[in-house]
Amino acid sequence: DIQMTQSPSSLSASVGDRVNITCRASQSISNYLNWYQQKPGKAPELLIYTTSSLQFGDPSRFSGSGSGTDFTLTINSLQPEDFATYYCQQSFSTPRTFGQGTKVEIK
């Protein structure tokens, strides 16, 4: 199985901050990397697919980058509704695997 490791596990930030979340794969996954946002008590929602493609309807302050084993989710100008847990997920091979999550909290 491909192991996905996110860092940090949690972070505190203020509204308006720029936030970076890193995801590392245990082997190269090319650009087969997706990001999800999950709010408490809700199902995850697709945010970015294929490393850098923004899902329809999602705000442009979210962006993704990377290739191979190292990937980054960037949130520019953090908004109150962005406080949530973010998960990366590889679709390079089965079993599909997720990172352990990064919780973004209000400072």
Place this chain on the structure above:
Amino acid sequence: QVQLQQSGPGLVKPSETLSLTCTVSGGSISGYYWSWIRQPPGKGLEWIGYIYNSGSANYNPSLRSRLTMSVDASKMQFSLRLTSVTAADTAVYYCARDEVMTPLHHAFDMWGQGTMVTVSS
């Protein structure tokens, strides 16, 4: 707008079988992959497996021996059966559409509301 509606019991006894169904509305069930994903309380996400509308399936090896997925296109439903459950199977279970976003690139773009399943006597 495609919607996924989950149904099934929230309490299952140890050693018994967990069964959940996901009903697709507002779109087609054909031509898509459909996945199940679970999340133990306070923990991360685990992919359980997917089924294609033809009936072919791909299961997580960690659960394969206990797992069966099926699809009933006439009812616009797909289902999960997990046998011999233990407390370790306690989780929120989600159904999701496993969409081909770009050629060969899959992502879970639509999700059900989630079902909390507790394994307890």
